Amino acid sequence: MATCIGKIQLERPVMLASGILGISLDVFNRLYRAGAGAVVTKSLSTEPWDGYPNPTIFSVNGGGWINAVGLSNPGAPNFAKIIEPNKDVPIIVSLVGSIPQDFEMMIKEFKNCKITAYELNLSCPHVAKVGLEVGDDPELVKKIVSTVKNSTNVPVIAKVGLGTTHYLTTVSAAIDSGIDAITAINTVRAMAIDVETQRPILSNKFGGLSGTPIKHIALRCVYEISSKYDIPIIGCGGISTWEDAVEFILAGSSAIQLGSAIGENWIHVFNDINKGVLEYMERKNYSTLEEMRGLAKKS
Amino acid sequence: MQRNHNHPNQFAMVWIPGINELPMSVMISRESGKAAFTVRKHGHASTGLFNVKVGQQIGVRGPYGNSFDLKQGKLLLVGGGTGLVPMMRLLTFLKPDDDVTLLIGAKSKDEVFFEDLANSLLDKNSHQVIVSTDDGTYGERGYVTEVVKKLVSEIRFNAVYTCGPEIMMYKTVQLAHSKGLFVQASLERMMKCGVGICGSCCVGEDLVCRDGTIFDGPHLLSNKEFGHFHRNKAGILENY
Numbered sequence: 001m002a003t004c005i006g007k008i009q010l011e012r013p014v015m016l017a018s019g020i021l022g023i024s025l026d027v028f029n030r031l032y033r034a035g036a037g038a039v040v041t042k043s044l045s046t047e048p049w050d051g052y053p054n055p056t057i058f059s060v061n062g063g064g065w066i067n068a069v070g071l072s073n074p075g076a077p078n079f080a081k082i083i084e085p086n087k088d089v090p091i092i093v094s095l096v097g098s099i100p101q102d103f104e105m106m107i108k109e110f111k112n113c114k115i116t117a118y119e120l121n122l123s124c125p126h127v128a129k130v131g132l133e134v135g136d137d138p139e140l141v142k143k144i145v146s147t148v149k150n151s152t153n154v155p156v157i158a159k160v161g162l163g164t165t166h167y168l169t170t171v172s173a174a175i176d177s178g179i180d181a182i183t184a185i186n187t188v189r190a191m192a193i194d195v196e197t198q199r200p201i202l203s204n205k206f207g208g209l210s211g212t213p214i215k216h217i218a219l220r221c222v223y224e225i226s227s228k229y230d231i232p233i234i235g236c237g238g239i240s241t242w243e244d245a246v247e248f249i250l251a252g253s254s255a256i257q258l259g260s261a262i263g264e265n266w267i268h269v270f271n272d273i274n275k276g277v278l279e280y281m282e283r284k285n286y287s288t289l290e291e292m293r294g295l296a297k298k299s
Numbered sequence: 300m301q302r303n304h305n306h307p308n309q310f311a312m313v314w315i316p317g318i319n320e321l322p323m324s325v326m327i328s329r330e331s332g333k334a335a336f337t338v339r340k341h342g343h344a345s346t347g348l349f350n351v352k353v354g355q356q357i358g359v360r361g362p363y364g365n366s367f368d369l370k371q372g373k374l375l376l377v378g379g380g381t382g383l384v385p386m387m388r389l390l391t392f393l394k395p396d397d398d399v400t401l402l403i404g405a406k407s408k409d410e411v412f413f414e415d416l417a418n419s420l421l422d423k424n425s426h427q428v429i430v431s432t433d434d435g436t437y438g439e440r441g442y443v444t445e446v447v448k449k450l451v452s453e454i455r456f457n458a459v460y461t462c463g464p465e466i467m468m469y470k471t472v473q474l475a476h477s478k479g480l481f482v483q484a485s486l487e488r489m490m491k492c493g494v495g496i497c498g499s500c501c502v503g504e505d506l507v508c509r510d511g512t513i514f515d516g517p518h519l520l521s522n523k524e525f526g527h528f529h530r531n532k533a534g535i536l537e538n539y
Contacts, residue, residue, distance in 0.1 A: 020496055023534035026504035042498070048533035054320035054344075055312075057492040059360060069497055074534045196356050197316040263496040266509065 001278060003037070003289050005254040006180045006232040007155045008117050010090060012037030013255040013289055014245060014273050017236050018094040018119060018159065019043065019067075020259035023074065025082055028089045035270030038090035040257060041079065043121040045130075046102050048075035053203045058192045064211030064238070065260050066190050068126040068204035071096055076106035083113050090116040092157070098129045099140075100147035107151045115154050120144065122170060123161025123186035125208045132186070136165040138173035145177035157234065161186030162217070171225055181232040183257065184221045188214050211260030212238045219251050226252025226294055240269060242276020249277075249289060250296040307369070307389040308462075308485055308513055311336075311361030312493045315351065319344035322490040322508070324384040324462075325362060327391055337384045363493050364512045367483055371397055372457035377447055377471050379404040379463025383413045385485050386462060390420040399426040400450065404443025404467060408436035444470040451478045458482070459516075465539055469526030472516040482516035488529060499530065 003013040016039040021027050028039045051072025058066040073079065076095070083091055093115050097103050107118065122141060124131025134140055141158070148156050158174040160167045160182060171182055187208025192201045200206075218237025225233055235248030240261035248256050261269045277289075286292050313336060314320040321344045328335040340349045351357060367385075371394050378386035383403060393399060399421055405411045410432075417428050430438030431446050439446060444467055451459070451474050459475040461468045462485040475482035488500035488507045495509030503522040505511065519525045528536040 021498035021501070021506070023498050023530070024501045024503065027498065027501050027506070030504040042534070048535060050532035051491070054491055055314055055358075056320075057494070057497065059494070065492075065496070067492070067496075069491055072491075072497075072499070072533055078535055194316065194358065197358075199316055201314070201358070203319070259496065263492070263494045266495060 001274060001289065003255050004232075005157075005234060008181065010037040010255060012274055013249070013277070014270055015092070015234070015255060015257045016040055017257035017259035018121065019069065020262060023082070025086055028083075028086070028091060031267060031270070032089045034267040035274045037255065038092055038116055040092040040119055041083075041094050042073045043071050043094040043096035043124065044073050044076040044079050044106060045071065045096055046076060046105055048078060049073055055202055058201050058207065060192075060209070060211065060213060062212075063264070064209060064213040065263060066192055066202065066207040066209050067187065068202045068207035070204060071124060071127050071130070076109045080109040080113055086114050092117045092119050094119045094121050094159070096121040096124065096130045097144075098134065100144045103144055103148050104151050107148065117155040117157055117180070118148065118152065119157040119159050119183060120148065121159055121186075122174075123159050123163065125161060125163070125187055125189035126204055126206050132161055132163040132189070135160055135170045136163040138165065138169050141170055141173040142177045145174050145179050149178045155180040157181040157183050159183040159186055159236075162188050167221060168224065168228065171229060171231070175229055175231055179231070181234060181254075182225060183234040183236050184225055185214070185218045185237050188217065210238070211264075212240065214238050215244060219247055222248055222253050223251040223296065227297055239273075240265065242273045242280060245273050245277050246280055246292075249293055252294040252297065254289075254293060306366030307392050308366050308385045309362040309364045310493075310512060311359050311363065312490070313348065314358030314360070315344060315347045316356070316358065318347035320358075321345065321348065322493055324381070324485075325388065326384045327388050337381060339381050361493065363508060365510075367460055367485075367513055368458075370458035370481060373398045373400075373454060375400045375402070375447070375450060375454075375456045375459045375475075377402045377404070377443060377459065377461040377463070377467070379443060379467045380410070382461075382463025382485070384462075386460070387413055387416060387420065389460060390417060393421075393424055395423060397424055399424050400454075401426070401428045402443050402446050403428065403430045403438075404463065405430070405432050405437075407432050407434045411437055443467060444474065447471050447474050451475055451480060456480050461485070465526060465529070472519055476516045476520060483513050484516065484519060485512045486514065486525075487512070489532060499532075499534065501530070
């Protein structure tokens with residue numbers, strides 16, 4: 001079940017995606033015990049952010065969520081203190097910012113923390129001047145990735161999404177600047193309207209669609225990236241079963257992330273997927289995940 | 300989303316269009332088969348809900364959360380403020396033989412509510428309703444936890460249930476647990492999603508919306524945040 005995402009080594013391939021549950025080390029330890037191979041933190045900013053007023057989440061009829069939590073987080077300096085005592089959990093720190101200096105400053109805060117990787121949020125679809133607005137600017141992406149790579153020896157992942165610039169352009173810019181891996185994809189910009197009161201439900205009007213409705217879009221993106229570039233990929237988007245996880249690995253993922261499935265099946269989902277993937281490997285006679293990675297591209 | 304719909308407690312996320320969305324405990328209704336909410340003007344959102352006019356629509360999603368474990372026999376219920384809402388609902392689940400003591404804590408007389416309702420719900424049970432006010436303007440004078448202290452040293456309750464201000468619950472859980480009594484508390488935290496995704500309501504490793512809102516006393520006392528800290532909107536720990 002062990003996997004390598006480039007230089008990142010994990011005992012198990014299923015991670016907690018960014019934005020989900022990630023503000024206490026106690027919760028991270030619990031998720032690790034529940035079978036997560038790594039946890040990605042909420043995206044941290046240079047200062048604490050309150051996020052948007054409620055409603056911040058909408059439950060999609062038939063499965064999935066639209067959220068506009070608004071990147072609420074305690075800020076990188078406070079968060080570094082929270083995870084400083086960490087010993088056991090592979091923690092991937094997600095960072096969000098507008099300019100290279102934001103990222104540089106935040107990385108300094110984590111100098112005393114045991115961190116497995118950084119994940120740059122270049123794709124949050126519902127907060128201005130960060131996330132997707134950064135990811136849509138390939139020149140800015142290059143500057144940020146170069147700055148971050150020069151600031152740390154810890155592996156750096158870029159999380160991309162579907163913005164106004166083709167996501168493969170963002171991927172290419174990140175690779176040119178030395179990125180170690182790509183997480184694909186983030187939530188997809190969406191909205192929900194209440195027909196009785198005739199207004200958008202989320203306080204921010206727009207949010208990010210996640211869960212089952214975006215699974216096959218995410219899968220297509222992973223397949224496209226792995227077909228075009230030689231870069232380790234972490235698949236993310238609507239994964240809730242072991243079959244989903246296997247699909248993403250067959251499309252070229254080295255690991256996967258999930259979040260929405262926790263809202264539906266709670267944290268048992270990690271071990272359910274681990275168990276299912278292991279049984280699949282036994283049935284198909286694979287001794288490593290690496291042997292099955294990208295196999296869907298052969299035909 | 301209907302989980303445990305026959306059990307006491309549980310909450311729903313109540314949307315006040317254009318204003319906010321709040322987690323609220325489900326209240327009993329006079330009309331059979333219906334539920335209600337009790338709103339107390341406090342902040343921006345609850346004031347917005349308070350000002351909703353008859354006929355105006357609100358949104359409700361849920362119910363979410365778990366329920367009290369119903370025990371029988373001598374029961375002690377300790378409620379403060381809107382924490383009395385789940386206590387009122389709990390009263391509708393009692394067995395005829397249950398002997399119930401309900402403590403209502405309030406700052407002063409004008410904040411005492413549900414006393415008459417409780418007495419009428421407990422009409423067929425052996426019961427007592429004790430009110431205490433911090434300033435002594437009604438009922439007993441002092442914190443309700445002083446009454447808890449006295450009662451748990453005199454009576455071997457089969458269960459203690461509490462909901463209200465965290466310090467009140469913390470002391471109640473400590474007192475009950477020190478006497479070896481079964482005790483459960485229903486926690487309140489800042490909530491955004493209500494379904495165990497956003498993490499806003501975490502207390503140590505527990506998610507109030509998904510693991511709770513009700514927790515057993517010993518579990519709570521092993522949680523270093525219970526009774527001491529809550530998180531603000533940014534997720535930073537703040538002292539009570």
